[in-house]
Amino acid sequence: MSDVWTELLGAHETARRADRGLVPQHKPNAAVLSCSDARVPPSVVFGQVHGDLFVVRNAGNNATPAAVASLDFAVGELDVDLIIVMGHTECGAVAALYDLATDSLSELHDPNVPQTEIAQEAP
Numbered sequence: 001m002s003d004v005w006t007e008l009l010g011a012h013e014t015a016r017r018a019d020r021g022l023v024p025q026h027k028p029n030a031a032v033l034s035c036s037d038a039r040v041p042p043s044v045v046f047g048q049v050h051g052d053l054f055v056v057r058n059a060g061n062n063a064t065p066a067a068v069a070s071l072d073f074a075v076g077e078l079d080v081d082l083i084i085v086m087g088h089t090e091c092g093a094v095a096a097l098y099d100l101a102t103d104s105l106s107e108l109h110d111p112n113v114p115q116t117e118i119a120q121e122a123p
């Protein structure tokens with residue numbers, strides 16, 4: 001077992017003993033779509049405690065169908081009336097997507113690449 005996992009299990013047990021486990025009701029004040037980057041946990045960024053925020057996270061805070069369905073659940077079932085989409089600086093996921101998009105656009109505009117070759121590579 002890794003040292004990190006052992007440390008997390010110990011912290012979980014400490015929190016459980018302090019009765020900081022699940023809150024009795026699931027009534028968050030807001031929903032947040034944010035990046036999975038470990039440097040920007042929404043509860044810490046907004047100074048909230050567990051139970052205050054309904055958080056949906058993925059790399060680059062993308063509004064994927066699953067993320068949108070989760071936010072729809074927060075609004076429809078939990079009566080959340082505020083959705084925050086939180087990006088951050090130096091996002092590796094957004095940078096990677098930007099690089100991918102610019103590389104693809106560069107290839108599309110490369111006069112040395114025959115257009116028929118590009119068309120065959122397209123999904």
Ligand SMILES: [Zn+2]
Binds near residue numbers: 091
């Ligand atoms: Zn990010």
